[in-house]
Amino acid sequence: MNILFxxxxxxxxxxxxxxxxxxxxxxxxxxxxxxxNAENSAGGFGITPxxxxxxxxxxxxVLTGGNHSFDKxxxxxYMPLHxxxxxxxxxxxxxxxxxxxxxxxxxxxxxxxMSLQGRTYMPAVDDPFRKADELLKSLAAExxxxxxxxxxxxxxxxxxxxxxxxxxxxxxxGTHTHVPTADTRILPGGTAYQTDAGMTGPYDSVIGVExxxxxxxFLTAMPVRMEPAKGLVELHSVILEVDEISGKAISLKRHxxxxx
Numbered sequence: 001m002n003i004l005f006x007x008x009x010x011x012x013x014x015x016x017x018x019x020x021x022x023x024x025x026x027x028x029x030x031x032x033x034x035x036x037n038a039e040n041s042a043g044g045f046g047i048t049p050x051x052x053x054x055x056x057x058x059x060x061x062v063l064t065g066g067n068h069s070f071d072k073x074x075x076x077x078y079m080p081l082h083x084x085x086x087x088x089x090x091x092x093x094x095x096x097x098x099x100x101x102x103x104x105x106x107x108x109x110x111x112x113x114m115s116l117q118g119r120t121y122m123p124a125v126d127d128p129f130r131k132a133d134e135l136l137k138s139l140a141a142e143x144x145x146x147x148x149x150x151x152x153x154x155x156x157x158x159x160x161x162x163x164x165x166x167x168x169x170x171x172x173x174g175t176h177t178h179v180p181t182a183d184t185r186i187l188p189g190g191t192a193y194q195t196d197a198g199m200t201g202p203y204d205s206v207i208g209v210e211x212x213x214x215x216x217x218f219l220t221a222m223p224v225r226m227e228p229a230k231g232l233v234e235l236h237s238v239i240l241e242v243d244e245i246s247g248k249a250i251s252l253k254r255h256x257x258x259x260x
Contacts, residue, residue: 002242003111003240005239013233017201018200022034025255032105038060042072047071066088067122070096079097088128089114091126114146118152132165148171169191173192173197175197177207197238213227
């Protein structure tokens with residue numbers, strides 16, 4: 001089976017390129033399950049119920065989160081009622097929503113999708129490694145296809161998670177830095193790995209934000225209002241082929257589309 005994972009959808013430019021190309025990707029790549037990180041989909045910070053519904057309506061099956069998952073207050077009541085919208089599972093007890101879902105893909109295979117967040121240079125959350133162990137123990141034995149979005153800042157923490165879960169999940173794909181990495185591979189135990197899937201949004205920017213704004217901040221150390229950049233937009237994703245019986249990864253490839 002084939003799984004599509006779209007890197008951080010950033011603001012309206014990112015949403016538009018998903019609107020323009022998702023259906024074609026699903027058809028041309030025979031996608032059975034589509035996942036996207038959407039914690040930056042509302043103006044670059046957070047997600048709203050309207051945007052979540054829009055993305056689900058396009059054919060994305062599961063939306064994962066990160067440190068901006070709760071930026072929009074209106075999502076707090078929506079999230080517990082919509083289990084396909086995940087936030088990091090290792091947020092402390094009491095946070096709304098959930099960080100793992102078992103879902104049936106379009107080919108009928110039961111899959112698990114997990115959202116975890118790193119702790120290095122990130123807001124204080126619970127241990128993602130032990131939370132991953134807890135989630136895996138909770139899954140039904142027949143659920144062999146297991147996908148992890150690890151939303152973290154530093155490459156070392158992401159790589160450590162990849163090795164920690166090697167052989168126990170189908171894929172560990174990193175998000176958060178908005179810069180795609182070139183270390184796409186299958187680890188020895190059969191887990192597909194990439195440190196960061198990249199961003200789906202404006203690349204004529206500094207990680208999605210207008211260049212002049214960020215340059216002013218670096219040059220003056222003054223606070224600035226961050227606005228999504230305009231110009232060149234790219235969709236960055238990975239496509240994972242998994243043996244649905246064993247849950248082992250067969251292949252992992254980067255898939256990039258440049259907007260018109």
